[in-house]
Amino acid sequence: MTSPKTTSQASLNATFRGPWTLLKKELLRFWRVAFQTVAAPVITALLYLLIFSHVLEGHVQVYDGVPYTAFLIPGLIMMSVLQNAFANSSSSLIQSKVMGNIVFILLTPLTHLQFFVAFLFAAIIRGLVVGLCIYLVAMWFIDLTIVHPWLIFAFALLGSALLGTFGIIAGIWADRFDQMAAFQNFIIMPLSFLSGVFYSIHSLPPFWQKVSQLNPFFYMIDGFRYGFFGKGDVSPLISLSIVGASFLVLAWITLKMLKSGYKLRA
């Protein structure tokens, strides 16, 4: 009934169509609830922008010749890109695990690499879509210059890939929603709020400057902001290297977890 030829043809199709289908499903999953997954983070970022720029504009000195509101916007965009990339892969996986429908993916011939790539790209796309929407809305408030567009793109891409990958790890590890909430509240939120979104780390005492430099979010925010103003707290190439290396390490860990079947296949 199934000849070896048709089997190999099917597995060839599965190489491309399988992960593409999973990516499409993951994209549709967040797009179906775009009000919650795209509109809500845009509104949140906008509220931060209104409140912080109102309170701090003229009071906080950041870079020479850069108004505080302009300084704030790239930070808010990147913070939202990162948080949403994390939220996409982590919430999809924890929901599928709790609902039990992850079995539909586990029963397929998808490899661990295909699984990873599909969830990764869905997270990147969600992060970029949210970031782009915030950028478009922010343009109403202030005219932002862009000095190095490729740096903006590179940091958005690598940052969302890094957090998307971290989201996969969290989604695989967590068994319950409260464990996932702990990830969000005790790791993602503090790291993103203490990364220099709202301030330049040069305004901090030396000790806290050093501490900030241990935070990978700082390099993503700073590098992304460098793309807008051509200025930053550290060299964008250092930031790019740190973010790229962090992504490779997390991707390697994730692939190991997926290959071993950790928490997914007993």
Add this chain to the structure above:
Amino acid sequence: MSQPAIKVNGVHKSFGSLHALNGIDLTIEQGEFFALLGPNGAGKSTLISILAGLIKPSAGNISVMGFDVVNQYQQARQLLGVVPQELVFDPFFNVREMLRFQAGYFGRGRENDAWVDEILEGLGLADKAHTNMRKLSGGMKRRALIAQALAHKPPVIVLDEPTAGVDVELRQMLWEFIKKLNRDGHTIILTTHYLEEAEALCSRVGMMKQGEIVALDSTVSLLNKFAGKNLRLTLGDVALPVTIQSLVRNQEQGVFTFALSDMAQIEFVLSVLRTANIKVIDMQLSEADLEDVFLSLVGKSS
């Protein structure tokens, strides 16, 4: 010679100190309609989970049409469609979307749509194709779950208790559809608690108990080997003579069920009762079924 649909070689599985499977050997040929029976905790679902790649064996191996489910999992899973026991669904999508996704994971595209339509039709889901999974009734969700396992047209289909909690109408519709698939050449492996289903549908039966296969034979020969006739006698509140006590399988409120191998034993029971002056108030004679085999093999001490 063609490869067997499923070949299980010395499979063991332990969860900590619990030995869920203790050396299972089993071969299911292509085109068979096979039933795997056993009480809860016998290891049926564990065996199916290993077959499906959801859990890993502690020892031994399983192949699907010659492909090892661990080392050649891509080929093995292409050939396998598994209906999970749990009623799970993805609340974001409608029935047709889910079937398209499921086929897509296996590399099937739009060319597969005709098959998807056939499944929807065969399972009575055609008018629910655009209904969100969340809005389906329990029975409809069960159909969708079966449809998803079939979406990539697998030659080997495993149904893990597909009719648990399902009404009679759906059960009949489902079995008609599965029988058609079997006629078309698909191998069907079924676990069920409804023994009459296994008896009516399956040509061969494996019975499991405490992680082992305790019987493996054709349905007909199992019935011949283990069971004969059931004699149900209503005798009232009496003490049975010792000579026939060992033949009693069940006793309830003055109704005694004797498991007997042939007509001579029936005559023997009746003559002992007559000698003991015990009056037969009512009498029923029936052929033993798979349930009797099941009970005699796994029921009593499990």
